[in-house]
Amino acid sequence: MAVEGGGTLSEIYQNAKKVLLIARDGVERLERLESSTSNGRLDSPELSFKVKKDISQIQSLCAEMDRLWRSIAAKPQRDLWKRKVELVAEEAESLKQSLDRYFSRNQRRMREAQERAELLGRANGESAHVLRIFDEEAQAMQSVQNSKRMLQESLSTGTAILSKYSEQRERLKNAQRKALDVLNTVGLSNSVLRLVKRRNHVDRWIKYMGMLITLAVLYFLVTWNR
Numbered sequence: 001m002a003v004e005g006g007g008t009l010s011e012i013y014q015n016a017k018k019v020l021l022i023a024r025d026g027v028e029r030l031e032r033l034e035s036s037t038s039n040g041r042l043d044s045p046e047l048s049f050k051v052k053k054d055i056s057q058i059q060s061l062c063a064e065m066d067r068l069w070r071s072i073a074a075k076p077q078r079d080l081w082k083r084k085v086e087l088v089a090e091e092a093e094s095l096k097q098s099l100d101r102y103f104s105r106n107q108r109r110m111r112e113a114q115e116r117a118e119l120l121g122r123a124n125g126e127s128a129h130v131l132r133i134f135d136e137e138a139q140a141m142q143s144v145q146n147s148k149r150m151l152q153e154s155l156s157t158g159t160a161i162l163s164k165y166s167e168q169r170e171r172l173k174n175a176q177r178k179a180l181d182v183l184n185t186v187g188l189s190n191s192v193l194r195l196v197k198r199r200n201h202v203d204r205w206i207k208y209m210g211m212l213i214t215l216a217v218l219y220f221l222v223t224w225n226r
Contacts, residue, residue, distance in 0.1 A: 008068060009065055009068040009069060009072075009081060012061055012064055012065050012068070013065060013081075013084060013085070013088070015061060016058055016061040016062065016065065016088050017088065019054050019057055019058050019061070020058055020088060020091060020092065020095075022054055023051055023054035023055050023058060023092070023095050024091075024095060026047055026050060026051035026054065027051055027095050027098050027099060027102070029044075029047060030044065030047060030048060030051065030099075030102055031098075031102070033047075034102065034105070034106075048099070048102065048103070051095075051099055052099060055092055055095050055096050055099065058088065058092040058095075059089070059092055059096075061088075062085055062088055062089040062092060065081070065085045065088070066085055066089075068081075069081035069082050069085055
């Protein structure tokens with residue numbers, strides 16, 4: 001009987017431990033979900049309901065195990081199972097307290113959110129005028145900023161145009177200087193050509209005169225020898 005009772009108790013204990021792990025994971029997920037946002041407004045009713053149901057199941061299993069371990073004949077086994085069942089029951093109670101604190105925090109957040117909504121609703125009528133003034137001032141500031149930006153863009157465009165004109169003027173001056181240099185070079189070349197032509201003309205006359213003089217000398221020498 002003790003063996004059979006211990007075997008049945010063992011099966012219930014294993015089932016309770018399995019559900020306990022699931023419930024612990026659910027509580028941790030709820031706490032992570034709660035801390036995942038700055039104001040903790042995110043909630044999961046389905047998960048919280050399931051965790052509550054799992055804890056209730058564990059407590060029911062603990063009540064069943066408490067009944068079974070008392071029927072074990074051997075005192076050492078009875079004391080061992082008593083301690084095991086107490087540990088499961090204590091952890092289930094701890095999870096229940098964590099879940100109750102979560103529900104309490106969630107209800108407090110919902111109440112605070114409702115109070116803030118009511119305060120904002122009452123303040124909307126009074127703050128509408130102030131918000132409208134702020135909006136008009138913001139629009140005026142935006143208009144000033146836009147005008148300032150347009151003036152800066154116009155100034156930048158004018159500066160760029162003047163810079164282009166200055167560059168074009170410098171290029172025209174350089175072209176003018178090059179043209180003058182070319183004209184001066186052409187004028188100098190014409191002068192040199194005229195000097196060369198004049199020199200060729202003089203050389204031609206000198207050559208002709210030399211030829212005439214040579215012919216005259218030869219004629220004189222021939223005539224004198226006769």
